[in-house]
Amino acid sequence: IDESGDLEESRDFDAETQKALEEIDGCQNEIDALNEKASEEILKVEQKYNKLRKPFFEKRNEIIKKIPNFWVTAFANHPQVSALLDEEEEECLHYMTQLEVEEFEDIKSGYRIKFHFSKNPYFSNDVLTKEFHLGTSDPKSESTKISWSADMNLVKSARSRQEKMKQGRKRGLDVKSFFLWFEDHEDPSQDDIAEVIKDDMWPNPLQYFLVPDIEVENGVEEEEE
Amino acid sequence: IDESGDLEESRDFDAETQKALEEIDGCQNEIDALNEKASEEILKVEQKYNKLRKPFFEKRNEIIKKIPNFWVTAFANHPQVSALLDEEEEECLHYMTQLEVEEFEDIKSGYRIKFHFSKNPYFSNDVLTKEFHLGTSDPKSESTKISWSADMNLVKSARSRQEKMKQGRKRGLDVKSFFLWFEDHEDPSQDDIAEVIKDDMWPNPLQYFLVPDIEVENGVEEEEE
Numbered sequence: 001i002d003e004s005g006d007l008e009e010s011r012d013f014d015a016e017t018q019k020a021l022e023e024i025d026g027c028q029n030e031i032d033a034l035n036e037k038a039s040e041e042i043l044k045v046e047q048k049y050n051k052l053r054k055p056f057f058e059k060r061n062e063i064i065k066k067i068p069n070f071w072v073t074a075f076a077n078h079p080q081v082s083a084l085l086d087e088e089e090e091e092c093l094h095y096m097t098q099l100e101v102e103e104f105e106d107i108k109s110g111y112r113i114k115f116h117f118s119k120n121p122y123f124s125n126d127v128l129t130k131e132f133h134l135g136t137s138d139p140k141s142e143s144t145k146i147s148w149s150a151d152m153n154l155v156k157s158a159r160s161r162q163e164k165m166k167q168g169r170k171r172g173l174d175v176k177s178f179f180l181w182f183e184d185h186e187d188p189s190q191d192d193i194a195e196v197i198k199d200d201m202w203p204n205p206l207q208y209f210l211v212p213d214i215e216v217e218n219g220v221e222e223e224e225e
Numbered sequence: 226i227d228e229s230g231d232l233e234e235s236r237d238f239d240a241e242t243q244k245a246l247e248e249i250d251g252c253q254n255e256i257d258a259l260n261e262k263a264s265e266e267i268l269k270v271e272q273k274y275n276k277l278r279k280p281f282f283e284k285r286n287e288i289i290k291k292i293p294n295f296w297v298t299a300f301a302n303h304p305q306v307s308a309l310l311d312e313e314e315e316e317c318l319h320y321m322t323q324l325e326v327e328e329f330e331d332i333k334s335g336y337r338i339k340f341h342f343s344k345n346p347y348f349s350n351d352v353l354t355k356e357f358h359l360g361t362s363d364p365k366s367e368s369t370k371i372s373w374s375a376d377m378n379l380v381k382s383a384r385s386r387q388e389k390m391k392q393g394r395k396r397g398l399d400v401k402s403f404f405l406w407f408e409d410h411e412d413p414s415q416d417d418i419a420e421v422i423k424d425d426m427w428p429n430p431l432q433y434f435l436v437p438d439i440e441v442e443n444g445v446e447e448e449e450e
């Protein structure tokens with residue numbers, strides 16, 4: 001009777017009950033339509049505020065460029081992100097000048113994270129982007145192909161650390177690697193690190209830059225958990 | 226410097242960096258203010274649609290009253306709710322005529338679930354209400370004191386089933402009981418059954434009433450998981 005077909009199965013009801021069920025189904029259709037309209041309005045509010053917030057994020061990014069090692073410090077102080085940073089990778093992230101997180105216009109369908117770098121000995125790319133397409137039943141992520149300089153390939157280093165760990169039978173222990181994460185596309189709808197960068201780091205990085213009692217510059221670190 | 230006090234800790238920065246940090250903090254304050262305004266607007270949209278949906282829920286409740294055993298059938302067909310129903314309790318729920326779920330006006334602070342009953346041999350209450358106050362750091366729930374008829378107290382029955390289970394060392398197995406759930410206030414912010422009733426049963430009970438291939442009336446049940 002309705003498009004969902006549910007009521008067509010109910011052949012055993014008496015006429016009065018059948019009529020009542022159809023009326024309930026009619027109510028459900030009205031409620032569903034209102035739910036749909038509510039979602040659309042909420043999306044519009046979110047889009048409006050994304051636009052209003054954007055100039056402040058841009059201004060913030062310009063100011064952050066003036067502070068040496070802002071992002072590597074914030075990353076190294078962040079409980080989840082720091083757990084990903086191998087020592088050499090942390091060196092490499094000293095060349096990171098800017099982070100950008102952009103939600104796609106319709107928000108639900110995905111987002112991208114852009115890591116901007118100054119000229120550095122590791123790779124020739126100016127921007128490394130990891131992008132998430134989540135709008136379909138088959139979520140996908142993709143990331144910039146990194147043009148590593150000779151003998152500076154940190155993905156290769158991470159893979160050989162991984163191999164050594166397997167041989168040492170330290171299974172269960174994952175290798176720390178920012179760049180393995182960057183190139184990992186196994187479960188794009190559950191990329192915890194990407195979500196932490198989008199929902200925790202990007203909204204307020206200052207709190208991680210400023211974490212007291214953690215010294216990044218001289219390599220002495222006191223983790224507070 | 227700002228109310229959060231974060232920047233007061235940063236005494237070691239040079240003047241230029243300190244100035245940049247204060248500017249970043251200024252941007253954060255603007256972003257925070259916009260986040261707050263966004264939340265308020267979204268709340269208003271949700272409140273508006275709660276009001277618009279309300280007459281359809283009320284109309285639906287009136288129609289449902291015409292269908293004998295609508296709610297007990299929907300409950301008994303629902304995967305999580307049915308797991309709670311002891312046989313005698315299911316008998317009792319045949320007297321349930323109406324379900325109501327009301328979110329508090331500001332939505333985030335809580336909700337109540339009202340179970341309406343016709344005259345029945347179990348208790349004298351017309352309505353049993355379980356109510357959740359979640360707006361504070363100390364969430365609480367409360368429920369109607371049930372006036373059980375002599376020898377019909379289903380909470381007592383459930384407690385004695387519980388005792389027997391403990392003696393039989395079947396620990397880990399929880400006793401099935403709708404009424405123990407109704408009177409349970411241990412973790413109001415994580416009441417899975419209440420949430421399933423609010424977010425799954427209430428939005429569309431017809432789908433559970435109509436689940437095919439499950440016979441409730443004659444006691445033969447084929448569960449489909």
Ligand SMILES: [Ca+2]
Pocket residue numbers: 076077078082214221223
């Ligand atoms: Ca650290």
Ligand SMILES: [Ca+2]
Pocket residue numbers: 301302303307439446
């Ligand atoms: Ca059943």
Ligand SMILES: [Mg+2]
Pocket residue numbers: 069072094216217
């Ligand atoms: Mg440094």
Ligand SMILES: [Mg+2]
Pocket residue numbers: 294297319441442
């Ligand atoms: Mg019945």
